[in-house]
Amino acid sequence: MILCKSAPINVDLIDNDGIPIDVHVQPITDTAPTCEGKTADLNAFFGAMFNHMGTNGKVKKHQKCKICLKQCILVNESTTLCCHAEANFAGKY
Ligand SMILES: [Zn+2]
Numbered sequence: 001m002i003l004c005k006s007a008p009i010n011v012d013l014i015d016n017d018g019i020p021i022d023v024h025v026q027p028i029t030d031t032a033p034t035c036e037g038k039t040a041d042l043n044a045f046f047g048a049m050f051n052h053m054g055t056n057g058k059v060k061k062h063q064k065c066k067i068c069l070k071q072c073i074l075v076n077e078s079t080t081l082c083c084h085a086e087a088n089f090a091g092k093y
Contacts, residue, residue, distance in 0.1 A: 042081045045089060049076050 046063035052073055053059050061076040067089050074080050 042078065042085060045085055046074065046081055 045065065045067050047066055049061045049063055051059050052062035054062075054075060062073050063076045063081065065072040065074060065084065065088075067085075072084070074084055
């Protein structure tokens, strides 16, 4: 039996970035903003839409945050929700 000693052991378990594949890693895109297309994920973090008057006095659609204990109310814009999610739920995706 011949073993090729030049071959790194466990090479099959490491992806191109050197990150073990069994660790769940979100694909990271370089282009910003990355909010578009995340709406489906965001719906898992935020409750149903409802009309709520914002700080500027305008009634807009808002969504309640389900993750923070404060149950923050956020404008229903994907960028707003996305930024909040990234700032507050990092690692919970
Ligand atoms: Zn929140």
